Amino acid sequence: MTPLEVVFHLKTPLALGHPWLHLDSLLAHVLLREELGERYYALPTKVADREAGRAVEARLPLKRWRDVPVASVSIFEPPSAQLQLFSFFKRGDFPFPRGRVDRARGFFKDYYLRAAYAPVQRVRFYCTGEQEEVARLCRMISALGKERNIGFGFVKRVEVREVEEEWGLVREGVAMRPIPIDYLRQWEDVSWLAYKPPYWSKQNVKLCCVPFTRVELA
Amino acid sequence: MTASGDEWLERWREYFLSWYEEGGVEAKAEEAAEFAQPYLEEGIASVSGGKDSMAMLHILATRCKPDLRVFHWDHGPWLMPREVENEILEGIRAVAPGAKLIVRRYRFGWSERSRVDWRPWYREFFAALRSLGFKYHLLGVRADESCRRRARGRIAQRKQWVEVHPIYHLTWRDVWAYIFRHCVPVPRVYFHYARLVGWDKVRLVTFFDREFEKYGSPQLDSVLSWRWRNNPGPAGIT
Numbered sequence: 050m051t052p053l054e055v056v057f058h059l060k061t062p063l064a065l066g067h068p069w070l071h072l073d074s075l076l077a078h079v080l081l082r083e084e085l086g087e088r089y090y091a092l093p094t095k096v097a098d099r100e101a102g103r104a105v106e107a108r109l110p111l112k113r114w115r116d117v118p119v120a121s122v123s124i125f126e127p128p129s130a131q132l133q134l135f136s137f138f139k140r141g142d143f144p145f146p147r148g149r150v151d152r153a154r155g156f157f158k159d160y161y162l163r164a165a166y167a168p169v170q171r172v173r174f175y176c177t178g179e180q181e182e183v184a185r186l187c188r189m190i191s192a193l194g195k196e197r198n199i200g201f202g203f204v205k206r207v208e209v210r211e212v213e214e215e216w217g218l219v220r221e222g223v224a225m226r227p228i229p230i231d232y233l234r235q236w237e238d239v240s241w242l243a244y245k246p247p248y249w250s251k252q253n254v255k256l257c258c259v260p261f262t263r264v265e266l267a
Numbered sequence: 268m269t270a271s272g273d274e275w276l277e278r279w280r281e282y283f284l285s286w287y288e289e290g291g292v293e294a295k296a297e298e299a300a301e302f303a304q305p306y307l308e309e310g311i312a313s314v315s316g317g318k319d320s321m322a323m324l325h326i327l328a329t330r331c332k333p334d335l336r337v338f339h340w341d342h343g344p345w346l347m348p349r350e351v352e353n354e355i356l357e358g359i360r361a362v363a364p365g366a367k368l369i370v371r372r373y374r375f376g377w378s379e380r381s382r383v384d385w386r387p388w389y390r391e392f393f394a395a396l397r398s399l400g401f402k403y404h405l406l407g408v409r410a411d412e413s414c415r416r417r418a419r420g421r422i423a424q425r426k427q428w429v430e431v432h433p434i435y436h437l438t439w440r441d442v443w444a445y446i447f448r449h450c451v452p453v454p455r456v457y458f459h460y461a462r463l464v465g466w467d468k469v470r471l472v473t474f475f476d477r478e479f480e481k482y483g484s485p486q487l488d489s490v491l492s493w494r495w496r497n498n499p500g501p502a503g504i505t
Contacts, residue, residue: 065490132490134463136483163483165463165490195486241497254497 050112052215055174055187056208063194064135064166064201067248069122069260070193071226072174073111076120077246079186080105097250105246110182112217115232117244119217120176121225122260125169135164137199164196175216175225184209224264227257235265276458279466280447287444295437296445299323300330302421303405303433310403310431311336311369313396316355317471318453319407321362322442323434325451327405328363337366338399340392343376346473348495351454358452371395385478397427408432411439439467459491 055072082089084104092098112119139160172193176183187207194202216225227242236258243253258264287293303326312327314320314337327335337359341352359368373391375381381388396404404425409432410417423430434442443466446453454471461469464487474495475485489496 066486067489068493132463134465160481161483163464163487165487240494243497251497 050177051180052177052212052217053175053180053183054208054210054212054216055176055183056210057172057174057187057190057193058205058207059170059172059193060203060205061200062133062166062168062202063125063172064164064196065132066195070172070174071122071246071248072120072176073109073118074246074248075190075193076111076183076186077105077109079189080108084108097247097252102247110179110186112177114218117218117226117228117232118176118246119215120178121174121217121220122227124173125167126171126173127169130167130169132165132167135166135196135201137162137164164201166194166196166201175212175220177215177217180209180211219264219266222263222265224258224260224262226260228264228266229255229257231255232267233258233264234267235263237262237264275462279443279461283440283444283447286440287448290438290441290444292437292441292444292448295441296326297330299433299437300326303327303431304331306403306405306429306431307332307335309401310405311338311399311401312405313338313340314359314407315340315471316351316358316454317407318442318446318457318469319409319412319434319437321358321407321451321453322437322445323405323407324359324366325362325445325449326433328366329449333363333365335363335366336401337363337368338396338404339368339370340395341370341372341376342388342473343373343378343381345379345381346373346376346476348474348492351456351471351474354452354454358454361452369399382475383477385476402428403431404428405431405433407434409437409439409442410435411437456492460487463487463491 081101085092085101109118139162184207187209190207191204192202193204197203218225218228224236227244229244230236230239238259239256240259241254242257242259243250244255244257245253247253307327312320312324312335314324316339324337339355339359341347344352356370359366373381373388375384375387375391408416408419408430419430419432421432421435423432437445445451457469457471472479472484474488474492477485479485
């Protein structure tokens with residue numbers, strides 16, 4: 050396992066569904082798609098597929114500290130990039146039936162959505178893992194963030210390089226990802242956050258330190 | 268170069284204060300007070316804590332009837348985090364210290380399920396309104412908000428009560444100008460959201476509410492109010 054820096058160079062702005070992206074969730078997503086093939090697109094939405102989850106966890110090429118993957122959340126560059134709002138209408142992709150279709154309500158309802166996006170040029174992550182496998186999986190990521198289907202977060206190229214120190218968990222006393230406070234001696238700020246993939250699952254939510262605040266590991 | 272949060276707010280404050288004179292907001296507020304006066308004796312002001320209802324409450328409490336009746340609906344911690352709810356209640360008490368405040372709580376708001384199943388909400392909310400038994404309900408509805416609200420008119424006859432909209436003719440600029448001019452307390456989340464969505468579109472709605480998914484609200488909440496996504500606050504879960 051090698052300390053690594055992963056940099057995604059973006060072609061288009063990044064739409065967000067959360068303040069940060071998690072490198073381990075990106076890699077787990079690619080692995081799950083590999084593991085399940087076509088079945089990936091028919092997964093239940095409310096509960097995590099435990100069997101597939103275990104297989105992905107075993108294959109995830111990242112070091113773990115306790116049960117926390119050593120992989121940071123995203124660092125956006127330039128850091129001065131301010132959030133912007135993109136409002137748009139979204140319609141169902143299904144073919145419309147013949148006759149009158151009510152697009153104001155019901156199954157074919159049009160959605161007026163708002164996406165927060167940041168005009169970032171690079172997204173940087175730190176992790177500790179198997180360099181070749183991490184690079185292979187990262188190359189399979191064509192876009193980051195939300196609303197990728199309408200052109201947000203397209204990846205131009207990705208660089209995976211070795212760094213001298215392990216910064217996936219903590220860098221110079223600052224947390225680089227959510228870490229449960231049970232694993233910490235001191236912390237500056239806490240919140241209820243998921244700390245391991247899948248990040249959408251309530252089962253993985255614990256009281257954690259907030260990324261980029263000061264902490265001391267226990 | 269981008270303005271810092273304080274600079275940005277200060278610039279907008281100056282703009283709204285100048286609009287107060289230019290837009291004749293004082294006269295509009297006076298007219299709203301005069302319009303509402305006859306309905307207050309047999310009516311109740313419904314205050315959500317949003318900017319419109321707080322501006323309306325200030326107009327009514329300072330110009331018409333300091334001891335008016337005020338109804339506030341508490342959505343529960345999963346829909347309205349306690350931090351925001353406490354701010355709202357403090358704001359109401361500060362604006363109308365002499366008011367008789369009636370607070371009803373949404374029974375299911377103490378369960379996370381309230382974020383996805385909003386059907387019981389309507390049932391309970393309207394049952395609560397009916398149980399109050401007032402003839403007039405004064406609401407902070409404005410014509411400027413949407414075509415649907417414009418179509419409701421300034422007075423709307425409902426089955427069991429009459430809806431009165433005193434600030435119907437005020438625009439979003441007027442409301443913000445009134446708030447800044449009279450230092451009407453509104454929840455701080457307003458300023459946080461206004462920076463992204465704009466002063467004209469910013470609204471106080473329940474957080475992470477699937478009912479508003481069609482307007483993209485939960486998606487914005489996940490970025491701007493991420494702390495309340497998994498837990499609505501220290502007093503939220505008991």
